[in-house]
Amino acid sequence: MKKDYLIIAAAVLLLTAPLCIFADEYFVIDKYRVDMDVMENNVYNITETIDVNFLTDRHGIYREIPLRFDDNPVIISNIAVPGHEFTTEKKRDAATIRIGSADSYVSGKVSYTISYTYDVGADRLPEMDEFNQNIIGDQWDTTIAEVEFRIKMPKSFDPAYVNCTSGYYGETSSTNVKWEVSGTTITGRTLSPLSNYQALTVALPLPEGYWKGAERHKEPGWLIFTIIGYPLYVLVIILAFYLWYTKGRDNKLFPAVEFGPPESMNPAEIGYIIDGRVDNKDVTSLIIYWAEKGYLEIEEETKGKAVFKRKTLHITKLKELDADSKDYERTLFSKLFSLGSGTTVSTEDLTNKFYSTVLTVKQEIKKSFTQNPERAIYVKTNKGLTALTALFSALPVISVLMEGFYSFMGEGPIAVVFAIPFSLFLIIPTFVLSSAITAGETKGVAGKIIFFVLFGGFSLVFFGVFTVWAGGVPIYKYAAAVLSGIITSIFITIMSKRTPFGDRILEKTLGFREFIKEAEKDRIEEMFDSNPSFFYRILPYAMVMNLSDKWSSHFEGMAVQPPNWYRGYRYSTFNAAAFTGTLNSSFGTLNSSMNSSPSSGGSSSGGGFSGGGSGGGGGGSW
Numbered sequence: 001m002k003k004d005y006l007i008i009a010a011a012v013l014l015l016t017a018p019l020c021i022f023a024d025e026y027f028v029i030d031k032y033r034v035d036m037d038v039m040e041n042n043v044y045n046i047t048e049t050i051d052v053n054f055l056t057d058r059h060g061i062y063r064e065i066p067l068r069f070d071d072n073p074v075i076i077s078n079i080a081v082p083g084h085e086f087t088t089e090k091k092r093d094a095a096t097i098r099i100g101s102a103d104s105y106v107s108g109k110v111s112y113t114i115s116y117t118y119d120v121g122a123d124r125l126p127e128m129d130e131f132n133q134n135i136i137g138d139q140w141d142t143t144i145a146e147v148e149f150r151i152k153m154p155k156s157f158d159p160a161y162v163n164c165t166s167g168y169y170g171e172t173s174s175t176n177v178k179w180e181v182s183g184t185t186i187t188g189r190t191l192s193p194l195s196n197y198q199a200l201t202v203a204l205p206l207p208e209g210y211w212k213g214a215e216r217h218k219e220p221g222w223l224i225f226t227i228i229g230y231p232l233y234v235l236v237i238i239l240a241f242y243l244w245y246t247k248g249r250d251n252k253l254f255p256a257v258e259f260g261p262p263e264s265m266n267p268a269e270i271g272y273i274i275d276g277r278v279d280n281k282d283v284t285s286l287i288i289y290w291a292e293k294g295y296l297e298i299e300e301e302t303k304g305k306a307v308f309k310r311k312t313l314h315i316t317k318l319k320e321l322d323a324d325s326k327d328y329e330r331t332l333f334s335k336l337f338s339l340g341s342g343t344t345v346s347t348e349d350l351t352n353k354f355y356s357t358v359l360t361v362k363q364e365i366k367k368s369f370t371q372n373p374e375r376a377i378y379v380k381t382n383k384g385l386t387a388l389t390a391l392f393s394a395l396p397v398i399s400v401l402m403e404g405f406y407s408f409m410g411e412g413p414i415a416v417v418f419a420i421p422f423s424l425f426l427i428i429p430t431f432v433l434s435s436a437i438t439a440g441e442t443k444g445v446a447g448k449i450i451f452f453v454l455f456g457g458f459s460l461v462f463f464g465v466f467t468v469w470a471g472g473v474p475i476y477k478y479a480a481a482v483l484s485g486i487i488t489s490i491f492i493t494i495m496s497k498r499t500p501f502g503d504r505i506l507e508k509t510l511g512f513r514e515f516i517k518e519a520e521k522d523r524i525e526e527m528f529d530s531n532p533s534f535f536y537r538i539l540p541y542a543m544v545m546n547l548s549d550k551w552s553s554h555f556e557g558m559a560v561q562p563p564n565w566y567r568g569y570r571y572s573t574f575n576a577a578a579f580t581g582t583l584n585s586s587f588g589t590l591n592s593s594m595n596s597s598p599s600s601g602g603s604s605s606g607g608g609f610s611g612g613g614s615g616g617g618g619g620g621s622w
Contacts (some may be wrong), residue, residue: 314555
């Protein structure tokens with residue numbers, strides 16, 4: 001085993017040795033001198049003198065200087081290289097000074113002097129200030145035979161706290177550096193050469209308030225993100241409101257009391273008209289509707305006792321639906337009796353077997369309106385407005401995530417690529433929450449709020465930590481962007497404008513609902529006397545409107561007879577309220593069975609380490 005390790009180690013050395021030689025063969029640095037005058041505002045005037053010995057013809061050298069320290073921006077300016085042609089390229093993380101000409105070569109010994117102003121800015125340490133500077137960065141790809149440095153501080157400090165380290169990144173050894181302090185000046189030198197990628201760092205903790213007038217630098221691109229930030233958050237809300245007010249706002253309705261459903265619509269259709277959705281109970285209500293029409297009868301069977309009591313319903317077909325029945329009615333009716341014996345089906349037969357039929361029928365009910373221009377409830381062109389409003393709701397979240405990604409990565413295109421897909425993790429929960437806020441019914445709202453709290457809450461915290469902590473975006477700006485998205489997305493759910501037919505049919509439906517809720521006793525008695533089954537005719541409509549108890553209360557004291565289509569009622573005396581309670585329970589059992597499906601499952605404090613300060617960086621030849 002040990003022999004194998006030796007072979008592997010030898011192979012690694014053989015493979016990597018040429019790389020090291022290749023890095024050194026172009027040039028070496030005979031001497032590297034750094035002179036630094038530190039200002040009271042934590043700005044450094046730096047002059048570097050680099051004596052290079054080119055071992056082969058090269059154009060010159062390049063110098064990379066970091067533009068971030070502790071992930072905060074640093075500003076470099078006043079770059080000069082006297083006596084040499086040079087270009088400068090600045091990116092988010094570093095400035096590259098390329099010295100020399102592409103049209104000429106140099107060889108042998110050449111001395112380069114580079115001067116620049118390096119503004120580190122206000123430090124982020126609450127309890128102290130610090131000076132923590134890489135005299136030599138850990139990115140030089142050649143040997144540096146000798147390093148000398150001089151640092152002139154702006155005022156006095158405790159010399160005992162000065163610490164100089166050298167070596168590879170993270171090392172804390174001071175044995176290769178000799179330094180001394182005279183007044184406010186620190187001078188030092190290395191005792192032996194620095195190898196490729198070894199650094200030299202000077203760390204000096206200072207009392208809080210040592211730096212005066214140091215500025216906290218803003219992230220690159222802060223101006224454009226400020227312009228498209230808060231104004232954008234307000235603008236999208238205004239635009240969404242304008243679209244809704246001018247294109248998506250429904251006409252005001254003036255419902256008058258109606259004593260029956262409009263245009264002889266069945267309860268499933270009324271359920272869709274009321275809230276624009278086809279719910280499971282809307283489909284289930286057709287069973288009660290057909291029973292009252294004489295197409296089938298329902299028998300209740302109770303098994304077990306106490307907590308083990310279980311209700312089973314048996315539905316028996318008495319006759320086929322009429323030829324003029326809706327297509328979706330015939331689909332539901334035929335599929336219902338395709339189970340069981342063919343003429344009788346129980347809720348046990350439906351469990352985990354009928355849910356796909358319910359889904360199909362729900363779609364067909366909706367299509368009976370949306371695909372028939374004469375029965376369309378909502379204007380089709382408003383789908384485009386809804387999509388546009390959805391885009392508006394996404395823009396604040398995309399912009400704030402883009403700001404975070406840009407600050408973190410420093411590349412605009414990359415920030416866009418990451419921000420758009422990741423914004424969905426915040427946009428989807430906010431849309432779900434807005435639909436819950438504007439829901440016409442309470443059913444399903446709790447689930448949407450739970451989804452928002454769990455999935456949306458996780459996304460809010462995760463991206464909040466990234467955007468605020470890693471990206472440097474103020475937390476109040478992140479919160480404002482998310483809030484703007486939530487408010488704007490509310491308009492998505494109310495953008496569907498009704499057609500004239502939709503207005504008329506909803507107005508009549510609301511009048512019908514008002515009659516079910518607030519019918520006068522005299523009117524109810526009059527209609528009951530002329531039609532003893534009037535209670536049962538309206539009952540399935542009351543059930544889809546969640547008004548069955550209210551409807552039955554109007555018949556208190558009236559001689560309502562048991563329906564001939566429901567068997568198994570076990571009370572000794574019959575009244576409308578008690579029967580409605582029984583039917584609601586049976587309705588719940590039926591609804592559950594029809595819709596059930598199979599389950600599936602960096603600061604310094606007198607220490608410091610090599611390469612851990614600001615500045616430094618490295619360079620090479622070209």
